[in-house]
Amino acid sequence: MLETSQLQTLVAVARAESFSRAAEDLNVTQSAISQSVKNLENKIGVKAFKRTGKKVVLTQEGERLYELAQNFLGEMDEALTEIKDNKDEMKGRIRIGTLTGVGKSWLAQELLNFALKEDGLSIHISLGFQEDLIRSFEENKIDFLVLPEGAVPKSGEKLLLSEEAVTLVFPKGNPFNITKNTSLEELTRMPTVLFEQGDKLYQNWCLAKYGKKPKKVNTRFSVNSHGNMLQAVKNGLGVAVVPNHVLKRWHYKDDIETLGKAFEVSHDRFYIVYHKDATDLVRIRKTIEMLTKEQNPFL
Incomplete structure (x- = not known):
């Protein structure tokens, strides 16, 4: 595998047509240039340069490698500049x-x-x-x-x-006559929409509001999608407990009712x-x- 420094040396020598001038351009010694070219030629197995009078020029194989090196180094410079600029900008x-x-x-x-x-x-x-x-x-x-x-x-x-909050939701018009004084026993007799059997959000909401989890729930509909749960509540299938961030962004949230801020419960961080x-x-x-x-x- 060729090293980037070897490609840089190749390009510098080709442009300067001189090892000494290439050394000045790269701010290194002439012996370092000579050694870099020698190592490159050993790796590719052919000569990259030949002497013509006082000049050092590319061989046919060297010309091909020079074109590739120019393109590679140019793209790398562009990429490094872009990365540096993007570090400090919204790009x-x-x-x-x-x-x-x-x-x-x-x-x-x-x-x-x-x-x-x-x-x-x-x-x-x-x-x-x-x-x-x-x-x-x-x-x-x-x-x-x-x-x-x-x-x-x-x-x-x-x-x-943030902390995620959950809330009890029910169909618009409150057909189940839910109030702030509804007991746990009354709530669990109402048709209920769950995320799954043993719905953690529903269980934890009841624990936070009533001090205990329900032993039995009147499950009318169960679906592991909060959006579909809200749709089921909207259609009158029952009550449910859902995350606030889901309810806030649901297209038909105005067709759902809650008991207000006081009945929201913190669920997860x-x-x-x-x-x-x-x-x-x-x-x-x-x-x-x-x-x-x-x-x-x-x-």
């Missing part, structure tokens, strides 16, 4: 990973709006399972993650983003996880600042 690529639910209901929309304002950015969002996301992050294929506390990896720097030196890049630092601009985006 370049940002790669973000999060869970599918949070990505669809909040993060993707936030980053869509951000991309519209920052036309120098190329934003890539990965939605998936925490194990796959963490692996990609540790392999430096993702710049930062947005994950709930229980999914945060040991690697990386961590920044608290979300963190931004990033590589230690990532915030040296302006685009990463500004993106994190944008995501944390609201004190509680999930409430």
